[in-house]
Amino acid sequence: GDSVTQMEGPVTLSEEAFLTINCTYTATGYPSLFWYVQYPGEGLQLLLKATKADDKGSNKGFEATYRKETTSFHLEKGSVQVSDSAVYFCALIHYGQNFVFGPGTRLSVLP
Amino acid sequence: EADIYQTPRYLVIGTGKKITLECSQTMGHDKMYWYQQDPGMELHLIHYSYGVNSTEKGDLSSESTVSRIRTEHFPLTLESARPSHTSQYLCASSDLLGQGRAETQYFGPGTRLLVL
Numbered sequence: 001g002d003s004v005t006q007m008e009g010p011v012t013l014s015e016e017a018f019l020t021i022n023c024t025y026t027a028t029g030y031p032s033l034f035w036y037v038q039y040p041g042e043g044l045q046l047l048l049k050a051t052k053a054d055d056k057g058s059n060k061g062f063e064a065t066y067r068k069e070t071t072s073f074h075l076e077k078g079s080v081q082v083s084d085s086a087v088y089f090c091a092l093i094h095y096g097q098n099f100v101f102g103p104g105t106r107l108s109v110l111p
Numbered sequence: 112e113a114d115i116y117q118t119p120r121y122l123v124i125g126t127g128k129k130i131t132l133e134c135s136q137t138m139g140h141d142k143m144y145w146y147q148q149d150p151g152m153e154l155h156l157i158h159y160s161y162g163v164n165s166t167e168k169g170d171l172s173s174e175s176t177v178s179r180i181r182t183e184h185f186p187l188t189l190e191s192a193r194p195s196h197t198s199q200y201l202c203a204s205s206d207l208l209g210q211g212r213a214e215t216q217y218f219g220p221g222t223r224l225l226v227l
Binding site: 036041098 | 151153156159169203215216217
């Protein structure tokens with residue numbers, strides 16, 4: 001079946017550092033890919049998405065590009081802030097099926 | 112901004128009690144879900160529904176039950192709570208879009224349940 005793998009956390013960075021959270025997937029065909037973020041005490045929020053190969057999703061300074069050839073969807077941000085501290089989930093979905101979520105990566109940004 | 116609500120946000124209850132976790136959405140979404148999130152963060156799908164009168168079991172076996180009598184409402188019930196049910200429960204909803212369109216899932220704030 002489909003699966004999503006993320007880099008293990010926790011990831012700890014200083015403010016203004018560059019962020020990369022790796023995400024790779026195993027799936028047949030062309031799923032849609034997502035990044036969700038979960039702040040402490042809250043539910044998940046959609047951060048960005050991409051629906052086809054080479055699409056780039058972006059939001060709030062975060063970016064991820066759908067790479068079919070490497071089955072990856074790595075999340076990047078050029079300069080992180082303390083307020084970016086959260087858990088980040090990579091996910092995929094095929095039409096008509098349920099979402100498949102990765103295990104989550106906890107990010108801590110220190111001032 | 113997604114309009115999906117869960118009550119209560121926090122619940123502490125004794126073993127053997129019956130509880131119902133409420134979930135409502137005002138977006139008119141057909142598909143709704145319940146996830147259990149363990150302390151290690153991983154999400155486990157326990158129930159979902161395609162619409163009114165539709166309920167399906169998810170990937171993780173659960174002693175809870177759900178109902179879908181109205182489109183906007185998807186409550187989860189535990190007939191007899193046990194300490195092993197202690198967890199965070201997240202409700203979500205999404206549109207059933209046409210083929211070729213990306214379904215997006217919207218989450219509620221969660222209910223944190225502690226069974227003593």
